[in-house]
Amino acid sequence: xxxxxxxxxxxxxxxxxxxxxxxxxxxxxxxxxxxxxxxxxxxxxxxxxxxxxxxxxxxxxxxxxxxxxxxxxxxxxxxxxxxxxxxxxxxxxxxxxxxxxxxxxxxxxxxxxxxxxxxxxxxxxxxxxxxxxxxxxxxxxxxxxxxxxxxxxxxxxxxxxxxxxxxxxxxxxxxxxxxxxxxxxxxxxxxxxxxxxxxxxxxxxxxxxxxxxxxxxxxxxxxxxxxxxxxxxxxxxxxxxxxxxxxxxxxxxxxxxxxxxxxxxxxxxxxxxxxxxxxxxxxxxxxxxxxxxxxxxxxxxxxxxxxxxxxxxxxxxxxxxxxxxxxxxxxxxxx
Amino acid sequence: xxxxxxxxxxxxxxxxxxxxxxxxxxxxxxxxxxxxxxxxxxxxxxxxxxxxxxxxxxxxxxxxxxxxxxxxxxxxxxxxxxxxxxxxxxxxxxxxxxxxxxxxxxxxxxxxxxxxxxxxxxxxxxxxxxxxxxxxxxxxxxxxxxxxxxxxxxxxxxxxxxxxxxxxxxxxxxxxxxxxxxxxxxxxxxxxxxxxxxxxxxxxxxxxxxxxxxxxxxxxxxxxxxxxxxxxxxxxxxxxxxxxxxxxxxxxxxxxxxxxxxxxxxxxxxxxxxxxxxxxxxxxxxxxxxxxxxxxxxxxxxxxxxxxxxxxxxxxxxxxxxxxxxxxxxxxxxx
DNA sequence: CTGTTAGCGCCTTCAG
DNA sequence: CTGAAGGCGCTAACAG
Numbered sequence: 001x002x003x004x005x006x007x008x009x010x011x012x013x014x015x016x017x018x019x020x021x022x023x024x025x026x027x028x029x030x031x032x033x034x035x036x037x038x039x040x041x042x043x044x045x046x047x048x049x050x051x052x053x054x055x056x057x058x059x060x061x062x063x064x065x066x067x068x069x070x071x072x073x074x075x076x077x078x079x080x081x082x083x084x085x086x087x088x089x090x091x092x093x094x095x096x097x098x099x100x101x102x103x104x105x106x107x108x109x110x111x112x113x114x115x116x117x118x119x120x121x122x123x124x125x126x127x128x129x130x131x132x133x134x135x136x137x138x139x140x141x142x143x144x145x146x147x148x149x150x151x152x153x154x155x156x157x158x159x160x161x162x163x164x165x166x167x168x169x170x171x172x173x174x175x176x177x178x179x180x181x182x183x184x185x186x187x188x189x190x191x192x193x194x195x196x197x198x199x200x201x202x203x204x205x206x207x208x209x210x211x212x213x214x215x216x217x218x219x220x221x222x223x224x225x226x227x228x229x230x231x232x233x234x235x236x237x238x239x240x241x242x243x244x245x246x247x248x249x250x251x252x253x254x255x256x257x258x259x260x261x262x263x264x265x266x267x268x269x270x271x272x273x274x275x276x277x278x279x280x281x282x283x284x285x286x287x288x289x290x291x292x293x294x295x296x297x298x299x300x301x302x303x304x305x306x307x308x309x310x311x312x313x314x315x316x317x318x319x320x321x322x323x324x325x326x327x328x329x330x331x332x333x334x335x
Numbered sequence: 336x337x338x339x340x341x342x343x344x345x346x347x348x349x350x351x352x353x354x355x356x357x358x359x360x361x362x363x364x365x366x367x368x369x370x371x372x373x374x375x376x377x378x379x380x381x382x383x384x385x386x387x388x389x390x391x392x393x394x395x396x397x398x399x400x401x402x403x404x405x406x407x408x409x410x411x412x413x414x415x416x417x418x419x420x421x422x423x424x425x426x427x428x429x430x431x432x433x434x435x436x437x438x439x440x441x442x443x444x445x446x447x448x449x450x451x452x453x454x455x456x457x458x459x460x461x462x463x464x465x466x467x468x469x470x471x472x473x474x475x476x477x478x479x480x481x482x483x484x485x486x487x488x489x490x491x492x493x494x495x496x497x498x499x500x501x502x503x504x505x506x507x508x509x510x511x512x513x514x515x516x517x518x519x520x521x522x523x524x525x526x527x528x529x530x531x532x533x534x535x536x537x538x539x540x541x542x543x544x545x546x547x548x549x550x551x552x553x554x555x556x557x558x559x560x561x562x563x564x565x566x567x568x569x570x571x572x573x574x575x576x577x578x579x580x581x582x583x584x585x586x587x588x589x590x591x592x593x594x595x596x597x598x599x600x601x602x603x604x605x606x607x608x609x610x611x612x613x614x615x616x617x618x619x620x621x622x623x624x625x626x627x628x629x630x631x632x633x634x635x636x637x638x639x640x641x642x643x644x645x646x647x648x649x650x651x652x653x654x655x656x657x658x659x660x661x662x663x664x665x666x667x668x669x670x
Numbered sequence: 671c672t673g674t675t676a677g678c679g680c681c682t683t684c685a686g
Numbered sequence: 687c688t689g690a691a692g693g694c695g696c697t698a699a700c701a702g
Contacts, residue, residue: 044471049445050449059385061428068414070611075405075407086430091430093429094429096414111426114384114426278582279610281619
């Protein structure tokens, strides 16, 4: 495989001149440039970015570490990040943690070894230790979707508390008084924040802790199904459900259906995250929709600014609003 | 940032010894190893893989170049590729071409410069030139989903011809005689193969070219919508539609609905690619489902074998079967 | 406008 | 079991 030296020799110039041509840097006479370009063509020379990166300490590569690209919410974020990165001349390494701390740690290790210029991370646990390692290596880090309390870190997320509040407020407004929440894992900020929104809405309606009915599970369909089953089995049955994400919503719906009940007649259902409208004939769920594309975009722009050293010194915390989309699953007025 | 040399100095050994500890290579006394590991810990040393890759000519990085991660079919493939790569200690750079040759070329260029160990490519155009560049650099390449006629290249794809045949055969069996096909772009092998399957089924039923009604468009929803509109406007209306992928199917469905007609009563509809069952309450479309996860897995395993120099010399061509899933959109017997 | 020197951080080769 | 020398391919700094 040809190197700058081979090209230089063939063109009768020095290696550095070849480098200048490749990178459009410094002054080069048209004639020399022509000779070099011709040599490059003849040799089929492809510059070795590894060597360049080693020298410049910049790889033009970002890492996107998320839980599971298969969730359409993350799919959109990934697409958005790749778009923004690509526009700026960066590539993106994709990593799925499946909410496993062990996987996350493995990935982060390798990514730092590969000297990615920045990491976009959806942290599995919202603890200081998660990010300590990355920060200690002075690699720019932007936390997406979740936040880590008590640590100075750039983060881009949605207003989970507000979205949760709005959905539950909607249910209350329709007359529901027994509203159960099917949450994600405790300790994951997006789950916790949505619970907080749920609580605030109940409190505001004069309902106290006795009226709270919260199940904690995972952000997947099976967990949603199981939590819904428990809800149906337990004590006095709620009349409405608030599910903490799209998969939990689907699982809950199926459990209700499998129990021979109907949404929304027998059980109103609202949830976080819209499903991709393009793939669904007849959208049914009332949701708090997150601007996934915008999130990815802003996170990427922020980290690219950090990489370029152009971002303000203080840590940025960007919180985007959710949009409440009312459809049939929330039903009409209750009673 | 610490280097092997720093670690070596602190541990009172030579750099190469540190290297041996890091890579578990060669013989090291327990005691020396202990000292080195302690030094690594103290310094927070993170090995620089760039330098290592430069030396070893291996990056442990693959590239996945596809059209659009947002299509659930590709989402699944991406997940699968990342899973298999990760298991083998490789990372994956994700690239979306949006079916643009220019984008594709840009990506391939940068990827080769970054010295990825292999490229998994969904080629925008099925021409020899597309892959020539990569092959000329001796970088392992596996073509996914499509194939490039007349070139020796590893490829993993589905039996598009067979799937198309089966779907159209199904329609014919239900009595349909006027069946239109809404295809993807001519020159993209998956589209062409599906058209071939359509033709074979018609021919076998004794219908000649006069009975063919084929529209060529793009693999997206808007194109599906537009092709369907044309179909509805043009001459004698068909009674059944074969759409070449999931997005075209959705677009066609919406056009039919917007025209005040019903699927399947007024128009039967079958298509390629199942939609993610997990996200859909009540699957409706009769489809030829492709084993996306399996495709990604096999493609990745093949390319990893090539990288390791363990694959058979001759080029591999893996063709996976589709599964016909009959649902309501294909209707009952016609007439 | 062009070239020389040196080094980014690592590992292979060959000695000890 | 450990080390010294050299080079992977590139570019910054400094000359000219």
